[in-house]
Amino acid sequence: MEDFSDQINDLIINSIPEVSTLISAGIMKDGEIKYLGFHGGIPELNIYNCDKMLFDLASVTKVAVTSMLVMKLLDAGRIALEDNLKSLGMDIDNISGLTIRSLITHTSGIIGNFPLHLYGRSKSDYLRIISILARDSVMYKKEVYSDINYILLGFVLENIYGKPLDLIAEQELFRPLSLKNTFFNPMNHEMTAPTEIDAARGLIHGTVHDEKAYGLGGVAGHAGLFSNVNDILNYFNAFINYKIISRRTFDLMVKPQNEYLGGIFANGWMVKLPRKRHVSESFGYSYFMGDYSDYYTIGHTGFTGTSVCIDYKNKIIAVLLTNRVYPSRSNDSILRFRRLFHNTVFKNLLT
Template structure:
């Protein structure tokens, strides 16, 4: 792998320390390099009174916004490759109601790069709306800024993208993910709405007073849950090993699942005209304010994080991918995983011998 094992232990110790200091209940770090992997797990997937379930390298996590780059982005790219969609297409061409309140010129590219001007989030889930009603509410929602003028990280935009994928493919998003991503890549521990039989292997997330227990095996994101657990912004459950299979596609610069041309298009800085921003299609590029790659990975690195405490970082210059999965929100909502992920990435980068 070209990794100094003693130095790599520093990354493992960071995870152990985060657990010991009570910042996270548990987690897994997986390193993928040159087709080989090394992984370390620590802590617990569930802490409920006296009940403790140990986290393992095979624990299934609620990946939250990693759904955007693991599921939604590849499916959109596949549609573009097949000529069924284009980045410059107006979203209103597919959803006429979307043109309301100044959104008529918003493009697919702008949804992917979070430059649509749409709001970051709305609590549509709290109004008891059905999935079609939530989509109608998003279509009617006003912009918070002019399209193309600012990066506003928008879960709403990816909900729309998920619906667009489903409409064009003529199948639900979860079925599309299974048929076109999970099965081809051998991601056997990935799905939306995991079955009850998976529950002992799933990391629980936040305590839900309405349930009187933890959210365990059901998506943490409230809007995604209101959408039936299947959404373009969140809902993916997966393991570190499965996500490594996805990361390998990007490290190989495509050629399988998505084309090399699509990978190159996704990794161009589409927000270079916006001061301080570095956004590709879906991905957060090196130097963006949300960049969690740390200080020692190359300027070609890119990645994404998830609210539940997840991170995926890829550095093609070093043939390296790092997957960090935790159930941070098991202890409640608080700071982002980005700072901790950056420190893990620094330790792993320092362990590389070439």
């Protein structure tokens, strides 16, 4: 029988370049590396994958940075989830009454997606537009996955700490864990995976792919983080071993919050849950975790082709980093590939 590493290697190698030109993966169980692989290349750019390759994590930023910092503040007693934005220094029409809980669980009632970057390129511009978008929002009625929720959380964190989000993340999260390859706005563009060839921006290489984060200078609560497989594995291994937040706060962070809405979100994380008769519009987002992972496995995906999937009860972490949007975001083969990848991981490690 083909061993576990060979199964993962074969799956990845046979998926290049159809799924992505570059695919890095790492799998850990009980703190032990079970698989590390760095495959693919872009010969026309003289780029070949290796262990140092940095990937644009896109929305994985939400759980790696933003919700993690929120829970650290909660852990320290500096905020409560029911605190509203006005109490945290953001007294803005239609936004001030929104709570941290409504933002972190995607129940703020704010529209799911809106091209903020087309209407401004600053924090004040974004807040002005969000104030308009939030005019008719009602909290806790629906689960609607929205970048805007996490853009606002990023602004809240900057208000509380009095410094930019990238500096907060470095000081509070990455430096204490000695992570050397996790940051916003990487300096070494040569060691980053290119993303899209964009009509307006040209080849996006070393700068954030997400347009809304790009409009904020590459640093935002919903996207912008870059990292490699080794750092991400070590980071989330520290997380599940209560080295970032306490066990009590960890349990709260991963506990489903929106089941009354047929939803899947905990405090930041997507959670694999049994399907109910009535489900939220975002319920299917958890399908990437596959068929063999246990219920209550947590995870998150990123638009660029990244994902993290964690069975914290069995201490399994699966990290998949790709640049599936190169050369075009129209390639959606990653949707099927993620499920195949996680099926292979959990079928082998749980059975």
